[in-house]
Amino acid sequence: MRMRNLGLLAAVALVLSARPARAALDAPHDQTFSQADCTQCHELYQTTPAGDKDFSYGCVTCHNSPENRVRTSLGFPWDPNGNQAVPGVVGNQHSWTGYAENARYGAQTPANSKIASKLLRSRLQCATCHDIHASSQTFSPGSRHxxxxxxxxxxxxxxxxxxxxxxxxxxxxxxxxxxxxxxxxxxxxxxxxxxxxxxxxxxxxxxxxxxxxxxxxxxxxxxxxxxxxxxxxxxxxxxxxxxxxxxxxYPHLRTSNVADALCTQCHADRVMNHVKGSGKDPNYPPDGSRVFSHPVNVALDANGAGYDRPLTAVLDADGGLQPVKVNGVPVNVGDGRTANDLKFDAGVVRCTTCHAVHNGASNSLTN
Ligand code: HEC
Ligand code: HEC
Ligand code: HEC
Ligand code: HEC
Ligand code: HEC
Structure with a gap:
């Protein structure tokens, strides 16, 4: 989908009509920061060739606008042709138009029906991961803005x-x-x-x-x-x-991302510990076609091999434990950029230790 935002208004169709009232619209999309006009999102969709409503265009229109730039760290701009990640090519935001079922990147249709029902004939949109009508603090503790x-x-x-x-x-x-x-x-x-x-x-x-x-x-x-x-x-x-x-x-997630539960809805194939990841799981031995990934859900030095070191008591900028290099020097200091800091979750490695779903510091070509 390579349409630019300029095409948006021309493609807007249909009026929000007789939509059952739904109470919740949380800050900042409620009346505190805007008129909370339902049409702002519900008319700003684009109809896909298959006839589905893709609401991402509404999100991106506002989220691209410099007037809304209260906090730049929320990830503006969101240009589909530059910011959206194409693995190995470009981008600093997770794909919002890709096909959820994607063998190349080990992604599959999410099991959770709340997430799956917001796919557009198998394709992602912002609303697949975000429920704009609710903002549960329990879905992403530690991500309050x-x-x-x-x-x-x-x-x-x-x-x-x-x-x-x-x-x-x-x-x-x-x-x-x-x-x-x-x-x-x-x-x-x-x-x-x-x-x-x-x-x-x-x-x-x-x-x-x-x-x-x-x-x-x-x-x-x-x-x-x-x-x-x-x-x-x-x-x-x-x-x-x-x-x-x-x-x-809070970031309006559609389901809990505690312990990366949202990520693993679609990326379950990559969830493996150091035993499975190193091909030593008797139920998952290498057979020439199986793929292996970096271990997750384990602490540093879980395999006892001594080539990664347990987190130290040196606190990082967020007050969390620090990963250190083999020479004992903390990893997350020096360049002053928090976007490229490794983020451990209570000492455990997750996908989000290395990957930021938005505002990533690099793509795999540049780093
Ligand atoms: C900031 C954007 C935004 C605003 C403002 C907004 N909505 Fe929504 N709404 C969405 C998105 C995105 C969805 C999910 C689309 C889908 O169902 O595929 C949605 C879904 C819904 C649904 C379907 C039920 C559900 O739980 O998914 C209803 C009903 C609804 N909105 C009503 C309203 C009403 C009434 C207003 C005004 C008070 C409003 N919306 C304002 C973005 C918005
Ligand atoms: C009418 C303009 C508008 C539209 C449309 C809109 N947003 Fe926003 N959104 C904002 C503004 C303004 C903020 C606050 C930005 C800031 O603080 O810099 C925001 C903040 C957010 C946040 C962060 C909340 C937090 O602080 O934790 C999320 C997540 C978000 N929007 C998602 C969406 C999604 C998904 C859609 C489409 C369904 C959408 N927005 C549509 C204006 C909009
Ligand atoms: C694959 C799932 C996914 C998709 C697709 C997605 N987001 Fe997010 N988004 C997340 C998660 C997870 C977070 C929370 C990150 C955290 O915990 O801090 C988030 C956070 C945000 C935030 C808060 C800023 C931040 O960096 O934490 C904004 C704004 C936002 N999303 C907007 C959007 C918009 C607009 C789109 C579509 C163009 C979109 N998102 C697509 C998963 C997604
Ligand atoms: C709804 C399904 C879905 C969810 C939820 C999801 N992903 Fe993805 N992810 C995909 C798909 C599909 C692709 C491949 C996109 C493409 O075709 O380019 C992908 C690609 C990626 C990539 C490769 C580069 C990029 O940024 O696009 C990374 C890294 C990634 N996801 C991490 C995550 C993380 C971390 C989370 C949790 C915050 C997450 N994903 C949640 C479906 C999902
Ligand atoms: C230790 C750091 C680390 C962890 C943990 C990690 N990744 Fe990655 N991931 C990377 C790096 C670095 C790349 C880029 C590799 C490249 O381009 O060759 C990458 C690439 C990817 C890609 C796209 C490139 C491709 O072709 O496969 C996806 C999708 C992805 N990771 C998903 C995940 C998911 C999902 C998890 C959690 C289950 C995860 N990653 C855990 C570091 C990590």
């Missing part, structure tokens, strides 16, 4: 705010509006007109009005926004009328 970097001072007008911390909880977006007398009000649907404002009455947030009673704060001191999740902020300068917009979210 806050649109403001924790601890960084942000400026709006002449006001300054630091997002100090966010407790674990549901995805959510906020607009924080400063008012007179060092008070603020909040909204969770700032993308709509008129937005619903919450006022702070008797120590609780209740639906209210713009200009209504706000929550008091002291310059330079932490103050909580609202629970689930509880976000803690600190204003270091405050001018009434200034607003701050930010969100907390």
């Amino acid at each position: 806050t649109s403001f970097t924790l601890g960084e001072e942000k400026t709006s007008g002449t006001s300054k705010m630091i997002l100090v911390d966010v407790a674990d909880g549901n995805p959510r977006g906020w607009r924080v509006k400063l008012q007179a007398g060092n008070t603020f009000i909040i909204s969770h649907n700032a993308g709509v007109t008129p937005a619903t404002w919450l006022n702070y009455v008797n120590n609780a947030w209740v639906p209210g009005v713009d200009g209504g009673q706000g929550k008091g704060f002291t310059i330079g001191q932490n103050v909580g926004l609202d629970p689930d999740p509880l976000a803690t902020v600190k204003f270091t300068a405050a001018t009434p009328g200034d607003t701050f917009d930010f969100y907390v979210s």
Whole structure:
């Protein structure tokens, strides 16, 4: 599929009609950061030659737009002809148009029907892996995004705010509006007109009005926004009328990717430990056609051969244990790029130790 985004509008067909209402649309696609207009995604599809609706074009249109570049690390741009991975050729994002059944790359149709049902006659789309209507933190623990970097001072007008911390909880977006007398009000649907404002009455947030009673704060001191999740902020300068917009979210996965469970839906053939991977599994001996892959789901030095070393107590940038070279020097330091750091999962090697599904640091030609 080599269509470019310019062809998109011409190819849009059909109007979203009588679609049963579905409550969930999580931040940032909900009304906190956009109008949460159903048509933004449901009309922005392209019809495949076989007549299926490919929703990736809607995703890519927004996700290519510099205006939406709140955080570059989310992987913009997504050009199908340059960013989409063709193994050994090009790309820094997992394929989103390939055939799931692909012997060359050891991929097969996923067993999970929730994933399989979003294939387009066996082809991938963004929605195969992503369920935009839900964003479960349990599907990808450790992958929470806050649109403001924790601890960084942000400026709006002449006001300054630091997002100090966010407790674990549901995805959510906020607009924080400063008012007179060092008070603020909040909204969770700032993308709509008129937005619903919450006022702070008797120590609780209740639906209210713009200009209504706000929550008091002291310059330079932490103050909580609202629970689930509880976000803690600190204003270091405050001018009434200034607003701050930010969100907390998870990558909207369709099923759990704990221990790479999503990856192995389609890549089960590559799941082997060091015994099988080295051809020593009596049930899977080399026969000239079987293929073998790098071991996964095992810790370093699991085979006891001494050519890889257990992780050391030296912590990497994320606070995780570090892999070290044979000379004891940590691997993940030196070039300042986190994208090419090896990521261990509680000390165990997974596919995602070496592969990033998005924003990869290389393809197999360049590295
Ligand atoms: C950010 C993009 C996006 C927005 C905004 C969006 N949807 Fe969806 N929606 C999708 C995608 C992608 C799918 C999966 C497509 C498929 O079913 O093949 C989907 C699926 C659905 C389904 C099918 C049921 C399901 O669980 O898959 C319903 C119903 C639906 N959307 C309703 C809505 C309504 C109502 C709105 C507006 C409140 C809305 N959507 C807004 C992207 C979006
Ligand atoms: C109307 C514009 C729009 C459309 C359409 C859209 N997105 Fe997004 N999406 C955004 C914005 C804006 C963000 C936040 C980006 C940022 O913080 O830099 C985002 C963030 C995300 C995130 C990361 C959430 C997080 O922070 O963890 C995922 C995953 C995502 N989008 C997937 C999709 C998929 C899949 C589709 C198509 C079904 C889609 N988006 C369609 C605007 C859009
Ligand atoms: C093969 C499965 C798969 C496909 C196809 C896929 N994604 Fe993802 N995506 C993931 C996984 C897994 C993550 C979570 C990575 C993590 O845990 O941090 C993710 C994360 C993201 C994020 C959050 C940023 C990040 O780097 O973590 C965005 C935005 C996103 N995807 C958008 C898209 C869009 C847009 C498409 C289609 C053009 C797409 N994805 C296709 C699996 C997929
Ligand atoms: C829905 C099925 C599916 C899922 C889920 C999936 N893959 Fe893939 N993957 C494929 C297919 C199909 C290809 C071959 C694409 C092509 O034809 O170019 C592929 C290719 C790859 C490649 C080769 C280069 C590239 O980036 O395209 C890597 C590496 C890879 N997948 C890793 C992963 C990881 C890591 C995960 C989990 C985050 C994952 N895959 C989840 C189907 C899937
Ligand atoms: C120790 C690091 C490492 C681990 C672990 C790993 N890979 Fe890879 N993988 C690589 C490298 C490096 C390449 C590029 C090889 C090349 O181009 O010759 C690659 C290539 C690939 C390719 C495409 C190239 C091809 O022709 O096969 C796929 C698909 C892939 N890996 C999937 C996976 C999956 C799925 C897992 C987990 C079951 C996994 N990998 C685990 C390092 C790793």
